[in-house]
Amino acid sequence: MKAERRTQWLRGVLDLCVLGVLADGEYYGYAITQRLEQAGLGHIKGGTLYPLLARLEEAGLVTSRWTAGEQGPGRKYYTLTQQGNHTFKEQAGDWTSFTEHVATLIYPRGEKQE
Template sequence: MQAKQEPVDWPSDWLRATLGMCALRALESGPSYGYAIISALAGAGLGTIKGGTLYPLLTRFEAAGWVATEWRPGEGGPGRKYFSLTADGRRTLAEQREAWRNFTHTTTGFLNSPEHAGQGA
């Protein structure tokens, strides 16, 4: 079991850029509902994601065919909408994961390369 990460105040543009693939990743191990996805992201150290940010994203993913939804009855309370990855969603996550690895490798190389230091216009 992975240890809970301390929250970090990440720049909002970084979170916007990665939230989609992180939400797909949160569904990789099986169906889940919004609050549990938000908790998983927070537990991974991504900070607090608001439902008003996550739910429209999941709705777009459903329209794209990346997630499927199912209403399940609640235990003593209202039902919950569960989200699960489709085959297209798994393929998309794999593609995004690989592209992200390449992008972070490239940017890290640039940021750490002494040959690019001080090369202004």
């Protein structure tokens, strides 16, 4: 049940998390999944990530460019657009506010469970 719950929560915030990774700079798909995994979000499959990146690009939040591979296939690098950076900052603020409101219900007396 814990994995199902995590997956549901992640569906609602994965776009924001990917924008957050790209707010730090330009990354290719596998590097994005590595950053998300290092952040504790678990393994994000390419079948989830690449359609999400395509939607972000179609929305004008992300741009991409192909680079030739030195010893293997080329890589597609993704970068935030100016609009993507603005959207990320706005959504990050909204998310922070939302999680603070949820925390007041979960920990009404300021007590955090371990």
